[in-house]
Amino acid sequence: MTRDMDLIRELLLKLENLPLGPGAMAILTGHEPEIAVDGYSGDQIEYHLVLLKEAGFIECPRTQPMEGVTFRRLSWHGHDFLDSVRSPEVWTKTKKGAEAAGGFTVDLLKDLA
Numbered sequence: 001m002t003r004d005m006d007l008i009r010e011l012l013l014k015l016e017n018l019p020l021g022p023g024a025m026a027i028l029t030g031h032e033p034e035i036a037v038d039g040y041s042g043d044q045i046e047y048h049l050v051l052l053k054e055a056g057f058i059e060c061p062r063t064q065p066m067e068g069v070t071f072r073r074l075s076w077h078g079h080d081f082l083d084s085v086r087s088p089e090v091w092t093k094t095k096k097g098a099e100a101a102g103g104f105t106v107d108l109l110k111d112l113a
Contacts, residue, residue: 001047005098008057009091010037011048012082015058016074025061029068057081 014035020026028035030046037045049069053060057078060069074082085091 001044003051004040004044004048005095007037007040007044007048008052009082009085011035011045011052012057012074012078013086015052015071016079016082018071020071020073023072025070025072027065027068028071052078 014037018026018034028046028049029042030044030049031042035045035049036042046068049058049071052058053064053069055077056075058069059072059075061072062070064070085094
């Protein structure tokens with residue numbers, strides 16, 4: 001499966017708005033309606049949740065379940081990245097700049113934004 005930066009951004013926007021109280025956690029498998037993204041399967045969403053965890057964009061305490069991730073909140077790094085690409089206009093320009101540079105990396109996208 002390939003990494004999709006549009007899905008990464010959409011998931012961060014949705015995760016930021018999950019109604020979790022302080023200290024609360026949720027097990028997310030990619031099939032929850034609160035994080036569904038049109039045009040993407042639950043498997044694609046779950047794969048990208050794991051990528052968000054690996055990138056340090058989300059805090060996933062404890063032992064992880066066999067499916068999905070245990071999600072507590074966005075990390076500082078996740079908030080920084082999301083704040084840099086939150087605006088749809090900035091996101092569109094950022095993607096164009098990344099394409100002109102020959103590819104997407106999280107650091108490149110954040111720097112371009």
